[in-house]
Amino acid sequence: MRVIRDQIKGQPIQIHVVETPDDLPAFRDFVESNRRLLGWDTETTGLDWWNWDRDFRVRLAQFGNASESFVLPVELEGVYASAAKWALGAAERLVAHNGTFDRHVAKVSWGVPMEYLARKSWDSKLTGHLVDGRGVKGGGPSMSLEDQVTHWIDAEDGKRIKGSKAIMAKDVKATTKTFWPIIPLDHPLYLLYAGVDPMWTYRLLLIHWRKIKARTKGLIPWEHQLAHITAEMEHRGVLLDEEYTKKCIDELHTEEEKQKAIAAAYGVEKVGSSNQIVAALEKEGITLTEKTSKGNIKTGEEILGKIDHPLCGAILKASKASKQRSTWFENALKGMDSTGRIHPSVNSLEARTSRMSINGSFAAQTIPKGSSYVRHMLLAEPGHRWGAIDYGNMELRGLAAWSGDPRLLKAFHENLDLHDMTAEAAFGSDVWKMGDPGHHPKRAAGKGTNYTVCFGGGWNAVHTQWGISEEDSKKAVNAFWEAYPGAKRMSRRLMDQARRQGGIYTATGRWVPVDPDRPYAALNYYVQGSCRDITAYGLFKLQEAGYGEFMRLPVHDEVVFSFPENEAEEMAREAARLMEFTVNGLLIPADPEVGLRSWGSVLELEDSKH
DNA sequence: TCCGTTACGTA
DNA sequence: CGTACGTAACGGAC
Numbered sequence: 001m002r003v004i005r006d007q008i009k010g011q012p013i014q015i016h017v018v019e020t021p022d023d024l025p026a027f028r029d030f031v032e033s034n035r036r037l038l039g040w041d042t043e044t045t046g047l048d049w050w051n052w053d054r055d056f057r058v059r060l061a062q063f064g065n066a067s068e069s070f071v072l073p074v075e076l077e078g079v080y081a082s083a084a085k086w087a088l089g090a091a092e093r094l095v096a097h098n099g100t101f102d103r104h105v106a107k108v109s110w111g112v113p114m115e116y117l118a119r120k121s122w123d124s125k126l127t128g129h130l131v132d133g134r135g136v137k138g139g140g141p142s143m144s145l146e147d148q149v150t151h152w153i154d155a156e157d158g159k160r161i162k163g164s165k166a167i168m169a170k171d172v173k174a175t176t177k178t179f180w181p182i183i184p185l186d187h188p189l190y191l192l193y194a195g196v197d198p199m200w201t202y203r204l205l206l207i208h209w210r211k212i213k214a215r216t217k218g219l220i221p222w223e224h225q226l227a228h229i230t231a232e233m234e235h236r237g238v239l240l241d242e243e244y245t246k247k248c249i250d251e252l253h254t255e256e257e258k259q260k261a262i263a264a265a266y267g268v269e270k271v272g273s274s275n276q277i278v279a280a281l282e283k284e285g286i287t288l289t290e291k292t293s294k295g296n297i298k299t300g301e302e303i304l305g306k307i308d309h310p311l312c313g314a315i316l317k318a319s320k321a322s323k324q325r326s327t328w329f330e331n332a333l334k335g336m337d338s339t340g341r342i343h344p345s346v347n348s349l350e351a352r353t354s355r356m357s358i359n360g361s362f363a364a365q366t367i368p369k370g371s372s373y374v375r376h377m378l379l380a381e382p383g384h385r386w387g388a389i390d391y392g393n394m395e396l397r398g399l400a401a402w403s404g405d406p407r408l409l410k411a412f413h414e415n416l417d418l419h420d421m422t423a424e425a426a427f428g429s430d431v432w433k434m435g436d437p438g439h440h441p442k443r444a445a446g447k448g449t450n451y452t453v454c455f456g457g458g459w460n461a462v463h464t465q466w467g468i469s470e471e472d473s474k475k476a477v478n479a480f481w482e483a484y485p486g487a488k489r490m491s492r493r494l495m496d497q498a499r500r501q502g503g504i505y506t507a508t509g510r511w512v513p514v515d516p517d518r519p520y521a522a523l524n525y526y527v528q529g530s531c532r533d534i535t536a537y538g539l540f541k542l543q544e545a546g547y548g549e550f551m552r553l554p555v556h557d558e559v560v561f562s563f564p565e566n567e568a569e570e571m572a573r574e575a576a577r578l579m580e581f582t583v584n585g586l587l588i589p590a591d592p593e594v595g596l597r598s599w600g601s602v603l604e605l606e607d608s609k610h
Numbered sequence: 611t612c613c614g615t616t617a618c619g620t621a
Numbered sequence: 622c623g624t625a626c627g628t629a630a631c632g633g634a635c
Contacts, residue, residue, distance in 0.1 A: 451623090
């Protein structure tokens with residue numbers, strides 16, 4: 001058996017590379033004596049595990065503790081895969097970094113049920129987030145294995161691994177994204193890269209465990225359970241309307257070509273190029289002046305949309321068609337498996353505030369909702385109908401409940417219009433009395449203020465983003481804090497805590513770091529983070545009640561489903577009831593909607609609030 | 611090939 | 622003192 005000797009943080013490590021079946025007894029001995037906690041990982045041909053019946057393969061499986069690991073060439077012979085499968089069964093506890101991916105792999109490659117592994121798994125990506133959930137941009141460690149190693153173990157080791165990818169890619173004349181299926185199984189850097197992974201995840205878990213704040217510890221099983229639920233949704237996938245998708249690609253392509261030709265006639269070859277746009281418009285006698293924060297000239301919709309010139313319309317139409325085509329339809333088609341389903345990747349614990357994100361085949365959380373054009377490409381299962389259940393006014397209700405402000409609470413308990421209330425507090429009731437039919441004439445300012453303040457904004461944000469006059473914005477924001485002193489106290493308390501401790505705890509005890517120069521964000525972090533856990537709790541209840549197999553994706557304050565046609569309405573009502581949650585006596589309601597076959601059909605319901 | 615910037619979509 | 626994301630295209634840096 002080949003042994004690679006190296007170091008982590010200057011400490012000696014050993015990677016045992018299994019080369020023949022004769023090496024397996026030593027592997028089994030190792031697993032037996034490390035069964036209490038075993039780090040593991042897989043190397044594959046790519047991330048598209050759903051193509052297991054096409055060209056996806058698992059190549060290596062690795063198991064280890066803090067200083068020793070074994071690498072199995074599972075791609076070669078069944079005997080190695082059997083050994084890997086046995087090890088997964090023999091371990092009492094497993095730890096992996098982003099282990100949901102490896103559980104997909106174990107399921108499609110070796111038939112190991114995801115649920116079986118989930119029950120005894122830790123995930124160092126999740127524990128890392130519980131310690132400090134900030135990404136690199138937010139001044140934090142960031143959750144990728146390389147970044148976690150760099151931050152918590154050894155900066156040199158982290159960089160070395162990053163560099164080794166580039167070298168491997170070069171060795172096989174490929175890129176860092178394409179070398180995975182072709183790198184030889186015995187490439188020394190590949191074996192080193194693979195072999196250190198289980199050691200790192202093992203070490204990271206122990207480091208994180210010590211650092212997770214006492215109040216946050218309770219979320220460890222919570223996050224692992226949630227990650228399992230979303231992994232099952234990933235595994236199930238969402239049915240794609242292939243015919244419709246292809247039709248849209250053609251349509252958009254035609255539109256794009258048409259508009260590009262118009263733009264080209266004015267000298268704009270690349271409709272996304274600000275330089276070309278500025279130069280072409282200059283020739284037409286139009287000078288753009290508005291600058292971005294970096295001093296470049298702005299050429300977005302905001303600017304071009306206001307100019308009455310055929311070039312501007314063509315540029316906007318061409319880039320919109322192009323972006324829709326590639327972002328939605330082509331990405332989805334590329335990600336389709338042999339059964340016609342796509343498998344977007346759900347990151348169950350992503351943002352600083354813990355909100356989930358979805359990427360991959362399509363970014364479900366950014367799918368346009370102004371029109372049903374894109375949403376029509378996603379279908380419920382045959383004989384099913386699409387269901388969508390969303391929480392109503394979740395964040396403002398949360399603010400009311402957690403702050404305990406009497407007027408905010410009264411508004412929701414008595415079904416009053418909070419936007420009218422804020423408008424009244426700011427601009428008086430001379431022209432409008434509570435309870436009168438219709439709305440306060442300045443309701444828009446009230447609405448903008450409610451949302452903006454809840455999200456940590458001030459009068460300037462109300463002014464610029466809601467189109468409210470400067471004077472009204474100032475008046476409304478001041479009035480908000482006056483009218484709802486409970487919210488003011490809550491914000492102040494959180495800012496104090498953030499200044500003293502560097503962060504805040506959400507309603508579920510989650511630690512969220514707050515930047516010292518942005519203490520005002522603390523209120524939003526509390527509300528956003530706590531609301532995310534209400535959605536998470538809803539998913540637990542749904543799973544527990546047997547609704548798991550019908551769930552498709554979580555979309556912030558919404559969950560989408562594929563329900564059997566005959567019981568769809570009833571199931572949606574029951575699911576909504578399960579999701580509803582009461583915070584300090586205030587209900588966060590969940591509204592069920594059932595469409596026809598496609599996601600888009602829900603949007604077209606007459607009574608849809610969307 | 612990588613990465614910062616800008617733009618635009620969502621809650 | 623708006624917050625949190627993902628994706629695409631461009632264009633300079635390497």
